[in-house]
Amino acid sequence: MPTVYDFSATRIEGTEQSLDEYRDQVILIVNTASQCTYTPQYAGLQKLYKTYRKQGFTVLGFPCDQFAHEEPGDENEIANFCSTIYHVTFPMFAKIDVNGSRAHPLYNWxxxxxxxxxxxxxxxxxxxxxxxxxxxxxxxYAPSNTPEKLTDKITAALAIQPAPRD
Structure with a gap:
Protein backbone atom coordinates (compact mmCIF):
# COMPACT_ATOMS: atom_id res chain seq x y z
CA MET A 1 0.00 0.00 0.00
CA PRO A 2 1.60 3.29 -1.06
CA THR A 3 2.33 6.19 1.27
CA VAL A 4 3.36 9.77 0.57
CA TYR A 5 6.97 8.59 0.77
CA ASP A 6 6.57 6.65 -2.50
CA PHE A 7 6.27 9.86 -4.53
CA SER A 8 8.61 12.53 -5.78
CA ALA A 9 8.04 15.98 -7.20
CA THR A 10 10.01 18.77 -8.83
CA ARG A 11 10.95 21.58 -6.46
CA ILE A 12 10.22 25.12 -7.58
CA GLU A 13 13.97 25.53 -8.21
CA GLY A 14 13.83 22.65 -10.73
CA THR A 15 15.37 19.74 -8.80
CA GLU A 16 13.55 16.45 -8.30
CA GLN A 17 12.89 15.59 -4.66
CA SER A 18 11.72 12.35 -3.12
CA LEU A 19 9.02 12.92 -0.53
CA ASP A 20 10.78 10.21 1.47
CA GLU A 21 12.94 13.10 2.69
CA TYR A 22 9.97 14.04 4.89
CA ARG A 23 9.71 10.59 6.49
CA ASP A 24 8.44 10.64 10.09
CA GLN A 25 7.19 14.22 9.74
CA VAL A 26 3.62 15.49 9.79
CA ILE A 27 3.00 17.08 6.39
CA LEU A 28 0.37 19.52 5.17
CA ILE A 29 0.13 19.35 1.36
CA VAL A 30 -1.61 22.32 -0.26
CA ASN A 31 -2.32 23.27 -3.87
CA THR A 32 -1.67 27.00 -4.01
CA ALA A 33 -2.21 30.02 -6.26
CA SER A 34 -1.03 33.62 -6.13
CA GLN A 35 -4.19 35.30 -7.45
CA CYS A 36 -6.87 33.47 -5.49
CA THR A 37 -9.35 34.65 -2.87
CA TYR A 38 -7.57 32.22 -0.54
CA THR A 39 -4.03 33.44 -1.35
CA PRO A 40 -3.73 35.21 2.05
CA GLN A 41 -3.67 31.69 3.54
CA TYR A 42 0.03 31.67 2.64
CA ALA A 43 0.54 33.74 5.81
CA GLY A 44 -1.25 31.18 7.96
CA LEU A 45 0.60 28.29 6.32
CA GLN A 46 3.93 30.03 6.97
CA LYS A 47 2.94 30.64 10.60
CA LEU A 48 2.08 26.95 11.07
CA TYR A 49 5.39 25.95 9.49
CA LYS A 50 7.39 28.34 11.65
CA THR A 51 5.55 27.30 14.84
CA TYR A 52 5.74 23.51 14.42
CA ARG A 53 8.69 22.71 12.12
CA LYS A 54 11.06 21.94 15.02
CA GLN A 55 8.52 19.36 16.20
CA GLY A 56 8.62 17.54 12.86
CA PHE A 57 6.03 19.41 10.78
CA THR A 58 6.27 20.77 7.28
CA VAL A 59 4.05 22.39 4.67
CA LEU A 60 4.51 21.45 1.01
CA GLY A 61 3.11 23.94 -1.49
CA PHE A 62 2.10 22.85 -4.99
CA PRO A 63 1.14 25.77 -7.26
CA CYS A 64 -1.73 24.99 -9.62
CA ASP A 65 -3.27 26.98 -12.47
CA GLN A 66 -6.33 24.79 -13.09
CA PHE A 67 -8.82 27.04 -11.32
CA ALA A 68 -9.77 30.29 -13.10
CA HIS A 69 -6.13 30.86 -14.19
CA GLU A 70 -5.23 31.99 -10.65
CA GLU A 71 -1.58 30.92 -10.93
CA PRO A 72 -0.47 32.33 -14.29
CA GLY A 73 3.20 32.87 -13.44
CA ASP A 74 6.17 30.64 -14.04
CA GLU A 75 8.17 29.04 -11.23
CA ASN A 76 10.48 32.06 -10.82
CA GLU A 77 7.53 34.45 -10.55
CA ILE A 78 5.75 32.15 -8.09
CA ALA A 79 8.86 31.76 -5.91
CA ASN A 80 9.45 35.52 -5.91
CA PHE A 81 5.81 36.24 -5.04
CA CYS A 82 5.78 33.73 -2.19
CA SER A 83 9.05 34.91 -0.66
CA THR A 84 8.56 38.67 -1.02
CA ILE A 85 4.85 39.02 -0.26
CA TYR A 86 4.27 36.21 2.27
CA HIS A 87 7.87 35.41 3.36
CA VAL A 88 7.31 31.73 2.60
CA THR A 89 10.16 29.49 3.72
CA PHE A 90 8.37 26.13 3.55
CA PRO A 91 9.13 23.92 0.53
CA MET A 92 7.45 24.96 -2.70
CA PHE A 93 7.24 22.76 -5.76
CA ALA A 94 6.86 23.36 -9.49
CA LYS A 95 3.42 24.09 -10.88
CA ILE A 96 1.31 20.96 -11.36
CA ASP A 97 -2.15 19.81 -12.35
CA VAL A 98 -4.24 18.32 -9.56
CA ASN A 99 -7.20 17.12 -11.67
CA GLY A 100 -7.58 15.50 -15.07
CA SER A 101 -5.40 13.30 -17.21
CA ARG A 102 -2.24 15.31 -16.43
CA ALA A 103 -2.74 15.32 -12.65
CA HIS A 104 0.44 14.70 -10.69
CA PRO A 105 0.62 11.10 -9.38
CA LEU A 106 0.83 12.43 -5.81
CA TYR A 107 -2.52 14.14 -6.22
CA ASN A 108 -4.09 11.07 -7.82
CA TRP A 109 -3.05 9.14 -4.70
CA TYR A 141 -9.76 20.04 4.26
CA ALA A 142 -11.63 22.43 2.00
CA PRO A 143 -10.12 25.71 0.81
CA SER A 144 -12.39 27.57 3.23
CA ASN A 145 -10.71 25.80 6.18
CA THR A 146 -8.00 28.26 7.11
CA PRO A 147 -4.62 26.99 8.27
CA GLU A 148 -5.39 28.24 11.79
CA LYS A 149 -8.40 25.90 11.99
CA LEU A 150 -6.04 22.93 11.54
CA THR A 151 -3.88 23.64 14.60
CA ASP A 152 -5.57 21.03 16.84
CA LYS A 153 -5.32 18.36 14.12
CA ILE A 154 -1.65 19.16 13.54
CA THR A 155 -0.73 19.10 17.23
CA ALA A 156 -2.58 15.79 17.66
CA ALA A 157 -0.68 14.29 14.72
CA LEU A 158 2.63 15.60 16.08
CA ALA A 159 1.93 13.87 19.40
CA ILE A 160 1.99 10.48 17.66
CA GLN A 161 5.61 9.39 17.46
CA PRO A 162 6.83 7.39 14.48
CA ALA A 163 7.12 3.65 14.85
CA PRO A 164 10.70 2.35 15.19
CA ARG A 165 12.23 1.18 11.93
CA ASP A 166 13.75 -2.24 11.51
Whole structure:
Protein backbone atom coordinates (compact mmCIF):
# COMPACT_ATOMS: atom_id res chain seq x y z
CA MET A 1 0.00 0.00 0.00
CA PRO A 2 1.60 3.29 -1.06
CA THR A 3 2.33 6.19 1.27
CA VAL A 4 3.36 9.77 0.57
CA TYR A 5 6.97 8.59 0.77
CA ASP A 6 6.57 6.65 -2.50
CA PHE A 7 6.27 9.86 -4.53
CA SER A 8 8.61 12.53 -5.78
CA ALA A 9 8.04 15.98 -7.20
CA THR A 10 10.01 18.77 -8.83
CA ARG A 11 10.95 21.58 -6.46
CA ILE A 12 10.22 25.12 -7.58
CA GLU A 13 13.97 25.53 -8.21
CA GLY A 14 13.83 22.65 -10.73
CA THR A 15 15.37 19.74 -8.80
CA GLU A 16 13.55 16.45 -8.30
CA GLN A 17 12.89 15.59 -4.66
CA SER A 18 11.72 12.35 -3.12
CA LEU A 19 9.02 12.92 -0.53
CA ASP A 20 10.78 10.21 1.47
CA GLU A 21 12.94 13.10 2.69
CA TYR A 22 9.97 14.04 4.89
CA ARG A 23 9.71 10.59 6.49
CA ASP A 24 8.44 10.64 10.09
CA GLN A 25 7.19 14.22 9.74
CA VAL A 26 3.62 15.49 9.79
CA ILE A 27 3.00 17.08 6.39
CA LEU A 28 0.37 19.52 5.17
CA ILE A 29 0.13 19.35 1.36
CA VAL A 30 -1.61 22.32 -0.26
CA ASN A 31 -2.32 23.27 -3.87
CA THR A 32 -1.67 27.00 -4.01
CA ALA A 33 -2.21 30.02 -6.26
CA SER A 34 -1.03 33.62 -6.13
CA GLN A 35 -4.19 35.30 -7.45
CA CYS A 36 -6.87 33.47 -5.49
CA THR A 37 -9.35 34.65 -2.87
CA TYR A 38 -7.57 32.22 -0.54
CA THR A 39 -4.03 33.44 -1.35
CA PRO A 40 -3.73 35.21 2.05
CA GLN A 41 -3.67 31.69 3.54
CA TYR A 42 0.03 31.67 2.64
CA ALA A 43 0.54 33.74 5.81
CA GLY A 44 -1.25 31.18 7.96
CA LEU A 45 0.60 28.29 6.32
CA GLN A 46 3.93 30.03 6.97
CA LYS A 47 2.94 30.64 10.60
CA LEU A 48 2.08 26.95 11.07
CA TYR A 49 5.39 25.95 9.49
CA LYS A 50 7.39 28.34 11.65
CA THR A 51 5.55 27.30 14.84
CA TYR A 52 5.74 23.51 14.42
CA ARG A 53 8.69 22.71 12.12
CA LYS A 54 11.06 21.94 15.02
CA GLN A 55 8.52 19.36 16.20
CA GLY A 56 8.62 17.54 12.86
CA PHE A 57 6.03 19.41 10.78
CA THR A 58 6.27 20.77 7.28
CA VAL A 59 4.05 22.39 4.67
CA LEU A 60 4.51 21.45 1.01
CA GLY A 61 3.11 23.94 -1.49
CA PHE A 62 2.10 22.85 -4.99
CA PRO A 63 1.14 25.77 -7.26
CA CYS A 64 -1.73 24.99 -9.62
CA ASP A 65 -3.27 26.98 -12.47
CA GLN A 66 -6.33 24.79 -13.09
CA PHE A 67 -8.82 27.04 -11.32
CA ALA A 68 -9.77 30.29 -13.10
CA HIS A 69 -6.13 30.86 -14.19
CA GLU A 70 -5.23 31.99 -10.65
CA GLU A 71 -1.58 30.92 -10.93
CA PRO A 72 -0.47 32.33 -14.29
CA GLY A 73 3.20 32.87 -13.44
CA ASP A 74 6.17 30.64 -14.04
CA GLU A 75 8.17 29.04 -11.23
CA ASN A 76 10.48 32.06 -10.82
CA GLU A 77 7.53 34.45 -10.55
CA ILE A 78 5.75 32.15 -8.09
CA ALA A 79 8.86 31.76 -5.91
CA ASN A 80 9.45 35.52 -5.91
CA PHE A 81 5.81 36.24 -5.04
CA CYS A 82 5.78 33.73 -2.19
CA SER A 83 9.05 34.91 -0.66
CA THR A 84 8.56 38.67 -1.02
CA ILE A 85 4.85 39.02 -0.26
CA TYR A 86 4.27 36.21 2.27
CA HIS A 87 7.87 35.41 3.36
CA VAL A 88 7.31 31.73 2.60
CA THR A 89 10.16 29.49 3.72
CA PHE A 90 8.37 26.13 3.55
CA PRO A 91 9.13 23.92 0.53
CA MET A 92 7.45 24.96 -2.70
CA PHE A 93 7.24 22.76 -5.76
CA ALA A 94 6.86 23.36 -9.49
CA LYS A 95 3.42 24.09 -10.88
CA ILE A 96 1.31 20.96 -11.36
CA ASP A 97 -2.15 19.81 -12.35
CA VAL A 98 -4.24 18.32 -9.56
CA ASN A 99 -7.20 17.12 -11.67
CA GLY A 100 -7.58 15.50 -15.07
CA SER A 101 -5.40 13.30 -17.21
CA ARG A 102 -2.24 15.31 -16.43
CA ALA A 103 -2.74 15.32 -12.65
CA HIS A 104 0.44 14.70 -10.69
CA PRO A 105 0.62 11.10 -9.38
CA LEU A 106 0.83 12.43 -5.81
CA TYR A 107 -2.52 14.14 -6.22
CA ASN A 108 -4.09 11.07 -7.82
CA TRP A 109 -3.05 9.14 -4.70
CA UNK A 110 -4.25 11.88 -2.31
CA UNK A 111 -7.66 11.96 -3.99
CA UNK A 112 -7.97 8.16 -3.83
CA UNK A 113 -7.14 8.25 -0.12
CA UNK A 114 -9.59 11.09 0.70
CA UNK A 115 -12.17 11.54 -2.05
CA UNK A 116 -13.93 14.70 -0.95
CA UNK A 117 -17.33 15.98 -2.01
CA UNK A 118 -16.67 16.12 -5.76
CA UNK A 119 -16.07 12.41 -6.31
CA UNK A 120 -12.33 12.60 -5.92
CA UNK A 121 -11.69 15.90 -7.68
CA UNK A 122 -9.98 18.86 -6.08
CA UNK A 123 -12.57 21.63 -5.73
CA UNK A 124 -10.30 24.70 -5.74
CA UNK A 125 -6.94 26.11 -4.76
CA UNK A 126 -5.86 25.75 -1.12
CA UNK A 127 -7.36 22.31 -0.63
CA UNK A 128 -5.29 20.77 2.15
CA UNK A 129 -4.24 17.20 2.97
CA UNK A 130 -2.78 16.38 6.37
CA UNK A 131 -0.36 13.45 6.35
CA UNK A 132 0.66 11.59 9.51
CA UNK A 133 4.17 10.53 10.47
CA UNK A 134 3.40 7.11 8.96
CA UNK A 135 2.96 8.68 5.51
CA UNK A 136 -0.81 8.12 5.35
CA UNK A 137 -3.52 10.73 4.86
CA UNK A 138 -5.17 11.81 8.10
CA UNK A 139 -7.64 14.25 6.58
CA UNK A 140 -8.66 16.45 3.69
CA TYR A 141 -9.76 20.04 4.26
CA ALA A 142 -11.63 22.43 2.00
CA PRO A 143 -10.12 25.71 0.81
CA SER A 144 -12.39 27.57 3.23
CA ASN A 145 -10.71 25.80 6.18
CA THR A 146 -8.00 28.26 7.11
CA PRO A 147 -4.62 26.99 8.27
CA GLU A 148 -5.39 28.24 11.79
CA LYS A 149 -8.40 25.90 11.99
CA LEU A 150 -6.04 22.93 11.54
CA THR A 151 -3.88 23.64 14.60
CA ASP A 152 -5.57 21.03 16.84
CA LYS A 153 -5.32 18.36 14.12
CA ILE A 154 -1.65 19.16 13.54
CA THR A 155 -0.73 19.10 17.23
CA ALA A 156 -2.58 15.79 17.66
CA ALA A 157 -0.68 14.29 14.72
CA LEU A 158 2.63 15.60 16.08
CA ALA A 159 1.93 13.87 19.40
CA ILE A 160 1.99 10.48 17.66
CA GLN A 161 5.61 9.39 17.46
CA PRO A 162 6.83 7.39 14.48
CA ALA A 163 7.12 3.65 14.85
CA PRO A 164 10.70 2.35 15.19
CA ARG A 165 12.23 1.18 11.93
CA ASP A 166 13.75 -2.24 11.51
Missing amino acids: LKREQGGLLGGRIKWNFTKFLIGRDGNVIGR
